[in-house]
Amino acid sequence: MRYIGTHANHPFASASEAVLLGMVPRGGLFVPEFIPRLEADTLAQPNYLETSRRIMGAYFTDFAPNVLDECLRKAYNPENFHTPDVVDLTPVGRRRFLLELFHGPTAAFKDIALQLMPHLTNTAKALTGDRTHTLILVATSGDTGKAALEGYKDAEGISIVVFYPDGGVSEVQRLQMTTTEGRNTKVFAVRGNFDDCQTGVKALFLDSNLRDYLGGMEIKLSTGNSINWGRLAPQIVYYIRAYALLAARSEIKMGDEVDICVPTGNFGNILAAWYARAMGLPVRKLFCASNKNNILTDFFQTGVYDTHREFHRTSSPSMDILISSNLERFLFEIAGRDAERIKPWFLDRFRTGRFEIDADTKKAIDALVIPGWADEPRVFAEIKTVYEETGKVIDTHTAVASAVSRDAGPKDGPATIIASTASPFKFSGDVYAAIAGRAEPDEFAAIEKLSGIAKEPAHRAVRGLKERPVLHDGVLSISQMREAVIGFAEGVKNKV
Ligand SMILES: *Cc1c(COP(=O)(O)O)cnc(C)c1O
Numbered sequence: 139m140r141y142i143g144t145h146a147n148h149p150f151a152s153a154s155e156a157v158l159l160g161m162v163p164r165g166g167l168f169v170p171e172f173i174p175r176l177e178a179d180t181l182a183q184p185n186y187l188e189t190s191r192r193i194m195g196a197y198f199t200d201f202a203p204n205v206l207d208e209c210l211r212k213a214y215n216p217e218n219f220h221t222p223d224v225v226d227l228t229p230v231g232r233r234r235f236l237l238e239l240f241h242g243p244t245a246a247f248k249d250i251a252l253q254l255m256p257h258l259t260n261t262a263k264a265l266t267g268d269r270t271h272t273l274i275l276v277a278t279s280g281d282t283g284k285a286a287l288e289g290y291k292d293a294e295g296i297s298i299v300v301f302y303p304d305g306g307v308s309e310v311q312r313l314q315m316t317t318t319e320g321r322n323t324k325v326f327a328v329r330g331n332f333d334d335c336q337t338g339v340k341a342l343f344l345d346s347n348l349r350d351y352l353g354g355m356e357i358k359l360s361t362g363n364s365i366n367w368g369r370l371a372p373q374i375v376y377y378i379r380a381y382a383l384l385a386a387r388s389e390i391k392m393g394d395e396v397d398i399c400v401p402t403g404n405f406g407n408i409l410a411a412w413y414a415r416a417m418g419l420p421v422r423k424l425f426c427a428s429n430k431n432n433i434l435t436d437f438f439q440t441g442v443y444d445t446h447r448e449f450h451r452t453s454s455p456s457m458d459i460l461i462s463s464n465l466e467r468f469l470f471e472i473a474g475r476d477a478e479r480i481k482p483w484f485l486d487r488f489r490t491g492r493f494e495i496d497a498d499t500k501k502a503i504d505a506l507v508i509p510g511w512a513d514e515p516r517v518f519a520e521i522k523t524v525y526e527e528t529g530k531v532i533d534t535h536t537a538v539a540s541a542v543s544r545d546a547g548p549k550d551g552p553a554t555i556i557a558s559t560a561s562p563f564k565f566s567g568d569v570y571a572a573i574a575g576r577a578e579p580d581e582f583a584a585i586e587k588l589s590g591i592a593k594e595p596a597h598r599a600v601r602g603l604k605e606r607p608v609l610h611d612g613v614l615s616i617s618q619m620r621e622a623v624i625g626f627a628e629g630v631k632n633k634v
Contacts, residue, residue, distance in 0.1 A: 146477035154262035157368035160361035176418035209257035245561035245599035246281035252289035277335035280311040291320035317606035325610035364406030373410030399425035399543040403457040405464035427542035438509035510542035521572035
C-alpha cells in the first residue's frame, strides 16, 4: 500500500513515510492509494487483536506481519485497556448501542490510536533507516494531549510537546496534562482557542527555517494529531469490530446495514467510520453530531463552510472546533479523489475563511451523511434521559451523539452504533449536574458523587489526580510557540 497526498504534490509514500511525515510537507494530507476490501474472515475474528492485525495489515504493508503484531500487542493488552476486548458495546434502548472507546489509560477514545502510535513510529524509523530524534507536536482541545503524552511518555528516540488552549479545557483535562511525568514531555497553555493552537502547530510544520534548524540537531518534527494517518487507521478497526460484535451477539445478521453516529470535532473519528464503510462494512448512514459549534451541520446542509462565526466554549470541549482538519480527506474521497477539484476550496478557506463545494459533491454527501447538533440544554437533558432509561451514565460528548441520533434518526432505521468517546468521569461536574439537577462546583467532589450514581469506581485516569504535582505550568502567546519548541528541542539535544 502506497500513500498519496490530497493536493497531488508529493510522490508516493510508504506507510512508514506517511506516519513519520505526519502531513504532506508542501500541504495536504496523506491518504491510501486505494481502499482495501474488507475480507469476510476479518469479521469472524475472535478478538480485537486479530481484527486489528488484519485491518492494519492491509494499510501497513511495509511492516512485516510479525513486527506489526508486536506493535499491536504492546498497545492492545489488558494492562492498557481495562475491558476484555479493548472496546465494549452496551445497549442503550431499542437498537441503539454505545461503542465504548474509553477504557484506555486516559479515558478518551484517542488512547486506542495513541497507545499504538509510538510503536508505529519507532518501527517506521527502523524501516526507513531514520536515526534522528522525533519531536512530536500536538495541538489539543483536551483529550488528544493527555492521550498523546501517555502514549509517547518515555518512548525511545521520541519527545513530545503539547499545546492546549489556556482556559479552554476542563479542570480534569488540564490536570491530566500538566501532571504528566516522563523525561521527554512538555506541555504549554496557549492564549487562544483550539483552532489557534492547531493553526500554530501547522505553521511550525510548514516552517522550513525551523525544519532546517532542528535538522542541524538531528531532530525531525512529526505530529500525533489525527492529521497523521497512523492515528486514523487504528480507528477504522473498532467500527469493524463493533459490527462483528453485534453480529456475534445476534443483534444483527451478518450483512445487515447499521447506522453510525459520531460526536465530531476534527472529523477524524467519523472519517475512520467512513473508511470502514468504504472498505465494505454495511453502513447505511453516518450521523455527524456537533455541539453548539455547529459549523459542520451548516456545511453539510448548505455546502458552504464558513469559519466567520462565534466560537463557543461548551461542556464538550473536545468538539469545540471550527476548522476540522480531516474534512479535507473526506472531501478528497467524496469528490472522486480529484486533488484539482478540492484544492481551490482549501485555498479559499485559507485566504477568506470560507469555501463552497460543487453540486455533485454536495449530492454525494447528502446520500450518506445526516448532520445534526445539540445545544447545551439538549446535551444535559440527554445525559439525564439515558440515565433514567438505562442506568447508564454517559459523558457530554457521547451525549451530543446520543441526542442527535435520537432526534434525527428514523424510528424504523437499522441498529445504530453511537461512538462513546470519553468516560463520564472525565467531565464529572457537568455530568453530575445533568443527572442530579444541581451543580457540584468542586470537580473532585463531583467525581465521588458520580461514582455513587453510576455504581462503579471512577475511571483510573481521574483517581488520585488532585494529589499529583503540577509539572508543566508554562503559558505562551501564539507567537511564542516557535521559540518554545526551539527551547525544548535544544534541551533534548543536550540530554542526548
Ligand atoms: C477528540 C474527541 C472527539 C472528536 O473527535 P474527532 O476525531 O476530533 O472528530 C469527540 N469526543 C471526545 C471525547 C474526544 O476526545
